[in-house]
Amino acid sequence: MGFAISLRSDHPSAGTVRALWRDAAPFEERPSMARLGYPPHITLAIYDDGVREDEARDALDHACRDLPALRLTFDAIRTFEGPPLVLWAAPRPDPMLYAAHAAIHAVIDPAGCRPHYRPGAWIPHCSLATQVRHECRDDALAFAHAPRAAFEVIFDALDCIAFPSLMPLALRRLP
Template sequence: MLEEHRKPKTGGPMRLAITARLDDILSRRIDRLCSQIEKSERGFEPRPDYAPHITLAVLENGTDDEALIWQLSRTSLGISRIPVGISHLGIFPGSPAYVFLAPVVTRPLLDLHRQIIETLSGPVIHEHYLVGNWVPHITLATIDKKPEAAAKAALHGMTAHRGHIAAIELVRFPPVQTLASFPLPDARSPVCANATGRGSAM
């Protein structure tokens, strides 16, 4: 989650993250749930100006973003859209605490994460995102006090949500700036087999 890492060391460069951006329909549903939680009580930190997503990796300072864009552009050519189903609500305790949605941990999702991590040659990956440590999640709220009320509000709007991962993106933060986006094709589409490059640096 970008929220957990959005305060870099004073004077240091901003960090980079690789994210799996969700499709527009699922994103709108998650945004509505976030708004519902934020209306439940005060004490929330502002959400980053970025669409709902699953963070695949957070990279330590000093990473060469141009080399990373090239690596991701090559890797994304072999990836098609991955279905995502929301299984439950969770909390990362602490100060602040994080309320999140947890996707069903499927083999395609784990394979995507492993493929992204293994393609990274050079960058130092934050330990939370290493293979075997990664907990896939979609952050709903960051709260400075006990998160029980926020979780209760989220449960009121909790229904089964399904969608797919629409793109792999490289972002710099904070604040969030999209450096490159690689849309993923539908596996059923004939375009998927003929794709030669879909990345767009931003």
């Protein structure tokens, strides 16, 4: 069993991300993000094995210390090349977001984390579509590059889930 620690939004402002999920869904065979049944989020760390549940909870608690709800501004849609191509919303840099990421890795050795989520490699992102079909690539890239207004989302919780079942293990509301 693996664990993921994420900053998530249960706030009404997350509706903008959910709308982008709907807009990006036609580029996929099945809508990857809505299908998860999990709120809009920014994953801070993923551990496939070698980390115990109590360690993950400790890291979550450490990251929550002095962390308020974060109001993040998103001003671009970007891509990870894959394959498959992934569409994601890019938040503007925020020191508290980076502090939460660092706090987790101060408790759990980053060597046990998936490489793309380790300090120095992590790119904060809110996924919109993770399985863009090859034949939709050009349309998805046009969608990503289309001008759009910046928007804000309030991320009001940190959680730890077990996967692949996405079973919640711990949830901490942020003030």
